[in-house]
Amino acid sequence: MSENRQPPRRSDGTRAAILRAARERFAADGYERATIRAIAADANIDPSMVMRYYGNKERLFAAAAEFDLRLPALTGVHPDQASELLVGHFLERWEGDETLMALLRAGVTNPAAAERMREIFAAQLVPVAERLSPDRPQVRAGLVASQILGLALCRYVLRLPPIVAMERADVVAWTAPAVRHYLTGSVTETAEVGLQVAGDAGQVD
Structure with a gap:
């Protein structure tokens, strides 16, 4: 049997x-x-x-929350074009993946979700930053993440009206220069710009 x-x-x-x-x-x-x-x-x-x-x-x-951000390699791409491609890519990802948006929303209040978001960005964004500039890629990737995540929070979670109303091309045009500086710029350039702005503000006609 x-x-x-x-x-x-x-x-x-x-x-x-x-x-x-x-x-x-x-x-x-x-x-x-x-x-x-x-x-x-x-x-x-x-x-x-x-x-x-x-x-x-x-x-x-x-x-x-095992996400592949599918970031473009950007190897050999001009910094201006690289930043535009990166911002546009993230906009497509935020708008096309509800689970990724759920992770973003949860990351605001939930420690486990926040930790997972940090791991994803560290593992996938740092190598992209390193390919564009070997100088402090972790810092550069962190600054890019601050720009990208802040944009996503304002546009898709907090839904600030002026940011929500912007066309995607306008979002890229406004955001890409900051991302480009984070990826390839220097602290010296930032300081020089800041001093110039301060000097212009102090001038009296």
């Missing part, structure tokens, strides 16, 4: 189903409103399975 055996557990398939459901649920509801129970229902599994594989919602979110 043959023994009754449980079918082999397809852990990889289960994990994939959980992550797929989690990304969709986090994108639809945001981090705070999404629940383990809802994600499990979306994946058609018991909530205990989600807890078994990921432990809690923070760990699940961190695992689900």
